[in-house]
Amino acid sequence: MSQPDSAVADAQGGAATESLAALAKRHGLRRAIARPSLPFYVGQLWARRHFVLKYATSRNVSKYSQSMLGQLWQLLTPLLNAGVYYLMFGVILDQKKDISNYTAFLITGVFIFTFTQRTVSGGAKSISNNLSLIRALHFPRAALPLAYAVQELQQLLWSMLVLIGIVVLTGEPITLYWLLIPVALVLQLTFNIGASLFMARVGAFARDMNQLLPFIMRTWLYASGVFFSIPDRVADLPESLAFVQYIMELNPAAAYIELMRDLLIQSHTPPQWAWTTAIFWAVFALVIGFWYFWRAEERYGRG
Amino acid sequence: MAMERVWPLTAEEQEATTKPSAAGTPTVIVDDLHIVYKVYGATSAEEKGNAATALLRLVKRQGRPQMREVHAVKGVSFVARHGDAIGIIGRNGSGKSTLLRAIAGLLPPHSGAVYTDGQPSLLGVNAALMKELTGERNITLGCYAMGMTPSEVRAKYDEIVDFSGIGEFVQFPMSTYSSGMGARLRFAIASAKVHDVLLIDEALATGDREFRKRSQKRIMQMRESAGTVFLVAHNLDVIEETCNRVIWLHKGKIKMDGDPAEVIGAYNKA
Numbered sequence: 001m002s003q004p005d006s007a008v009a010d011a012q013g014g015a016a017t018e019s020l021a022a023l024a025k026r027h028g029l030r031r032a033i034a035r036p037s038l039p040f041y042v043g044q045l046w047a048r049r050h051f052v053l054k055y056a057t058s059r060n061v062s063k064y065s066q067s068m069l070g071q072l073w074q075l076l077t078p079l080l081n082a083g084v085y086y087l088m089f090g091v092i093l094d095q096k097k098d099i100s101n102y103t104a105f106l107i108t109g110v111f112i113f114t115f116t117q118r119t120v121s122g123g124a125k126s127i128s129n130n131l132s133l134i135r136a137l138h139f140p141r142a143a144l145p146l147a148y149a150v151q152e153l154q155q156l157l158w159s160m161l162v163l164i165g166i167v168v169l170t171g172e173p174i175t176l177y178w179l180l181i182p183v184a185l186v187l188q189l190t191f192n193i194g195a196s197l198f199m200a201r202v203g204a205f206a207r208d209m210n211q212l213l214p215f216i217m218r219t220w221l222y223a224s225g226v227f228f229s230i231p232d233r234v235a236d237l238p239e240s241l242a243f244v245q246y247i248m249e250l251n252p253a254a255a256y257i258e259l260m261r262d263l264l265i266q267s268h269t270p271p272q273w274a275w276t277t278a279i280f281w282a283v284f285a286l287v288i289g290f291w292y293f294w295r296a297e298e299r300y301g302r303g
Numbered sequence: 304m305a306m307e308r309v310w311p312l313t314a315e316e317q318e319a320t321t322k323p324s325a326a327g328t329p330t331v332i333v334d335d336l337h338i339v340y341k342v343y344g345a346t347s348a349e350e351k352g353n354a355a356t357a358l359l360r361l362v363k364r365q366g367r368p369q370m371r372e373v374h375a376v377k378g379v380s381f382v383a384r385h386g387d388a389i390g391i392i393g394r395n396g397s398g399k400s401t402l403l404r405a406i407a408g409l410l411p412p413h414s415g416a417v418y419t420d421g422q423p424s425l426l427g428v429n430a431a432l433m434k435e436l437t438g439e440r441n442i443t444l445g446c447y448a449m450g451m452t453p454s455e456v457r458a459k460y461d462e463i464v465d466f467s468g469i470g471e472f473v474q475f476p477m478s479t480y481s482s483g484m485g486a487r488l489r490f491a492i493a494s495a496k497v498h499d500v501l502l503i504d505e506a507l508a509t510g511d512r513e514f515r516k517r518s519q520k521r522i523m524q525m526r527e528s529a530g531t532v533f534l535v536a537h538n539l540d541v542i543e544e545t546c547n548r549v550i551w552l553h554k555g556k557i558k559m560d561g562d563p564a565e566v567i568g569a570y571n572k573a
Binding site for chain 2: 019020021023024027028029030031047048050051054055058059061062065066130132133134135136137138139298299301302
């Protein structure tokens with residue numbers, strides 16, 4: 001300690017014998033660092049909704065601001081992605097033989113999976129990439145992973161436009177089921193936010209996570225039935241391994257993909273429990289993810 | 304934390320109201336504060352950052368050597384009161400910015416404590432801004448980041464543009480601004496909000512003389528409405544003109560604390 005308390009108090013002309021802690025108490029000053037209660041935290045987050053939206057939009061705008069075609073890339077990126085995947089899996093590897101309308105099947109899988117994958121990866125980096133922001137301003141930290149999720153949602157809406165175009169072009173009829181598309185997307189978004197909040201805390205403290213994440217994501221991609229149909233793939237397994245199919249279908253990413261294929265492609269039959277699985281994962285991920293993230297609120301950016 | 308706020312009027316408190324007190328009531332009390340933070344990726348000269356040595360360290364169970372601890376603030380104590388404008392001076396690396404962040408509640412104390420009245424805010428919106436975006440978008444983004452509402456932003460927008468003096472450049476990306484223009488816009492955005500306790504870190508380092516005068520005036524206004532202003536700057540003239548008290552930090556400790564002319568005089572001699 002460079003100066004004794006009493007000397008400081010003397011210099012201030014206050015009571016010479018009083019400790020600084022007592023002085024603080026007497027004037028009702030409080031310590032700055034504390035975690036707000038969960039309901040209060042939700043309120044704080046709601047108050048920052050404009051920031052979340054603006055931050056998400058700004059990130060999307062700035063992402064393409066250097067390119068000549070600018071915001072057109074929001075549409076071009078999913079189109080090119082669809083083209084590349086079709087070339088690889090539809091033409092070169094020729095996966096399409098057993099699946100009717102493989103083009104729509106594949107592109108739906110790729111776009112829906114990309115939405116979850118990008119949101120979760122973004123969430124994992126949202127704290128460590130914004131340390132200077134966290135260290136300069138007070139705001140509920142969950143605003144950052146949320147903003148990343150909103151950013152990906154904006155991107156997804158463009159992808160959905162492309163997807164719907166492809167689906168119609170490949171001869172699928174427009175049905176009343178399409179009214180359920182927003183419902184399916186909201187469920188997926190809810191799951192994405194929860195998973196992204198969870199990964200945001202993991203990524204903030206386990207820094208090696210960001211190196212590991214691409215591998216986890218790729219494994220997830222291959223296991224989620226993006227390129228193949230899960231029942232077809234496990235059909236050859238012996239009776240004793242039949243449970244593998246159920247495990248694969250319990251995978252949240254697979255559930256959201258199957259849900260969307262069910263809505264968009266007439267000939268597609270989804271697994272029995274697709275809606276139940278989708279709803280369960282949305283609620284479970286959001287509750288656990290939000291709670292887990294909030295528990296470390298006061299420690300972000302403090303490493 | 305609610306417990307600490309609701310403080311019953313004790314005998315001691317009643318007695319306190321009759322005591323002769325100094326200029327104002329305390330707004331910030333820093334009590335024997337120590338700040339230690341970890342730095343990742345720091346390597347010393349002999350360590351080479353290749354994969355083989357990293358593996359060797361893992362095998363030898365040496366933990367993470369690229370993580371260093373920095374003891375930036377070492378036992379600082381002072382009391383700031385209403386109406387104070389406190390300048391903090393010291394060399395690079397003396398812990399000035401760290402101290403401000405600790406007062407703002409953005410860095411946890413290693414030991415000791417910071418007691419505050421309300422939420423001190425750091426005048427630093429820079430981190431929220433994106434240089435690829437236009438000044439216009441950045442104004443909105445920065446204001447939202449500080450917690451303003453859309454109607455508050457609309458009300459303040461013209462004032463921010465006027466104060467920054469960037470004129471039609473507000474429609475251009477910030478990457479096209481000169482460093483002075485950027486600094487002016489950042490200060491204009493950051494100072495648009497009303498703060499209880501205001502912490503200013505090197506905001507006046509850039510910008511021309513005319514702008515410096517205007518921003519000094521703005522700081523004076525903020526000091527009147529805020530109660531307490533902390534100012535970190537390398538430019539000692541700014542400190543001497545703006546502050547009524549100066550704290551000199553040296554290697555994380557307070558070397559001197561008192562009247563601006565006196566402290567700055569001693570600092571210049573050192």
